[in-house]
Amino acid sequence: MTQVKMTVNGIPASGEVEGRTLLVHFLRDDLELTGTHVGCDTSQCGACVVHVNGNAVKACTMFAIEADGAEVDTIEGQAAPDGKLNTIQQAFQDHHGLQCGFCTPGMVMSAAALLKDNPKPSEAEVRHYLDGNICRCTGYHNIVKAIMAASGQEVSALAAE
Amino acid sequence: MYEFEIERPSSVADAVKALGQEDAQPLSGGQTLIPTLKARLAMPSVLVSLTGIKELQGVEMRDGALWIGGGTTHATVMHDAAESYPALAKLAARIGDPAVRNRGTIGGSLANNDPSACYPAAALASGATIETDRREIAADDYFQGMFTTALEEGEIVTGVRFPIPQAAHYEKFIQPASRFPLVAAYVAQFSDGVRVAITGASNEGVFRWTEAEAALSERFDADALDGLTLDGGNMIGDLHGSGAYRAHLCGVMTRRAVQAIA
Ligand SMILES: Cc1cc2nc3c(=O)[nH]c(=O)nc-3n(C[C@H](O)[C@H](O)[C@H](O)COP(=O)(O)OP(=O)(O)OC[C@H]3O[C@@H](n4cnc5c(N)ncnc54)[C@H](O)[C@@H]3O)c2cc1C
Ligand code: FES
Ligand code: FES
Helix, strand or coil: CEEEEEEEEEEEEEHHHHHCHHHHHHHHHHCCCCCCCCCCCCCCCCEEEEECCCCEEEEEHCEEEHHHCEEECCCCHHCCCCCCHHHHHHHHCCCCCCCCCCCCHHHHHHHHHHHHCCCCCCCHHHHHHHHHHHCCCCEEEHHHHHHHHHCCCCCCCCCCC | CCCEEEEECCHHHHHHHHHCCCCCEEEEECCHHHHHHHHHCEEEEEEECCCCCCCHCEEEEECCCEEEEEECHHHHHHHHHCCCCCHHHHHHHHCCCCHHHCEEEEEHHHHHCCCCCCHHHHHHHHHCCEEEEECCEEEHHHEECCCCCCCCCCCCCEEEEEEEEEEEEEEEECCHHHHHEEEEEEEEEEEEEEEEECCCCCCCCCCCCCCHHHHHHCCHHHHCCCCCCCHHHHCCCCCCECHHHHHHHHHHHHHHHHHHHC
């Protein structure tokens, strides 16, 4: 077992992990941050997306040891401490960007990474950026709408399918 | 996954030493290796992580060629090669998805030599040189068939040098479920001729389409490819497409790449 230390949502965290322990399992099982989901476990679906040193990564496809010393941000750190949703989360709620909600943590974390680099993306850019985030419920349309709205853009013109 | 240890050396020399252990294997971005380990298709006892080695990082011009460190992520290539070699930066920008690009590396991609991977086509068409901890290997000698390269046990890809063509374009027909190319063509136009590399099609992995190169070197126009065909007999046939279909796509992708340049 190896000792790892990282900062998760601004709070120091540490634990003992095996070489094969995935970051997502360290977050969920050791830190009990179960908002990060495992949808496929084969690097396809993006339900496990978190930020490591500001970059979106699939937590199911990175070893916990590789995040030693890193700043990790998960869905739990997105809302304010009093529970007030951040702009992206609120936009998902307002625009019905989720149904079952399973993909939502990954969608929100991917959206946050996109808007950090590209504050006013086009609809095509949003769709391209979400290539690695699979949703089985919404048909994506309202997710795209929510992200466009979160970036402060007018969305009434996007067809409401 | 079976059990293994992870070591995190900070220099190439230490990594090479660590790889001397029995059943040791390099770990770079893990975007191919971790799924392989999960499927229990590999059983290393030690993974030697290359991600903490500074000398494997970087994108810079060296003696007129673009040098990219073996541990450089696709996302970094997409940003840092955008001015020096736009066609390569665009290729990197369309590998997988953003999260894959933030971890996956050029060295991992070239070492793995997946028959459908993107970078092997760029390296072969550009006439790149693969640098390792012990030697330099011309791309023409490096790719030796599906998942097979000239690398020896424990040899690390430390960097790649890309001569920069006058013009180049990578045309990728995306297989939307895997996000890999179903078939893709990389066309690079140099002052002394054109090179064309095809990925995703052949059972032998990435290859140069020499008839297309000759025709395009003679006359750089999509019409120069008229009448040229590849044999589907030795092409990958699977549920996504037959060998004949892939052979056809080779022509279509090459033609589009030429049109994008011309
Ligand atoms: C959802 C998804 C979509 C993808 N889409 C594409 C795509 O469209 N196009 C594409 O080309 N690829 C695609 N990939 C693969 C991706 O580009 C991988 O990042 C890449 O193939 C492997 O790089 P890595 O750094 O992750 O290597 P790893 O997974 O860490 O390693 C791969 C192999 O190379 C060895 N290795 C790693 N680095 C070195 C080195 N420097 N020297 C010697 N050996 C080394 C390892 O031991 C291992 O055998 C995709 C992957 C996923 C998960
Ligand atoms: S659980 Fe990580 S990509 Fe699906
Ligand atoms: S809301 Fe159910 S999977 Fe996306």
